[in-house]
Amino acid sequence: MSALTPGFRGHRRTESDRVPPGQYLVEDFPVLSAGPTPSVATDGWTFTVVNETGERTVWDWTEFNRLPHESPTVDIHCVTRWSKLDTSWRGVSVDTLLADVETAADFAVIHSFDGYTTNVPLQDILDGQAWVATGYDGSPLTAEHGGPARFLVPHLYFWKSAKWVSGITLHDEDEPGFWERAGYHDYGDPWLEQRYQSGW
């Protein structure tokens, strides 16, 4: 198995710079789910931001789709050890969603229609680092991948990119989410292999 061409090795070296420790590359897009896939209709769909004083900002599907959209191409890293390079998405930047929201909060919780939650420091989803995505690879996001809309925060393990996203709440204190309460790491940096809560 040593007969690799120099060109192939070079290619691999370039890619491996983009693969965090303990991860392997996949070409397909594995579907992970902690429950039955909810069917979330765009009819009646809303996205809600609630700041730390309880002020709500709500978009329905039509209003959301009128917001300026971006098309990020990013690498994603699942804590179950697969990584996928150059995934292309279409969505609304969290910067756009929070532009008119008054807040001094330090933390955010991302909420899903199925009751899933995940926590992130607010500064990790600002400045072009996170989106609410409604499109993947040139098509509307399918339900199995979190459609009609999922969160996308690619610099953290992919469990932070909540499927079937329904909104963001802002908080003064950190509030661990579904997996973070159950043993997974509070922050989840794939480059530091922050997979699990540390032991006692």
Place this chain on the structure above:
Amino acid sequence: MNDHVDGNMLAGALWQVFRPDITTAEGRCATCGMTGPVASLHVYTAAPGTVARCAGCQQVTLQLVQSANSMWLSTAGLSYLRFPNQLR
């Protein structure tokens, strides 16, 4: 005055909980109150951890996270687990 004893005192009682076959223990869903054996839960494994949901209301009853050297068990979605008394 010492008004408590240490956790070693739990060993006898919890021996009944952490015995091999937990699937026959009866759980009560904290959300809807439905009771049933652990074996009747709906379990999803294609996830970062294992998730068990109530067969009645689909709410999460139990989560299991496993790393190379630890296991975390969360039963926050159960109001109780009932174990038959064991003959000693």
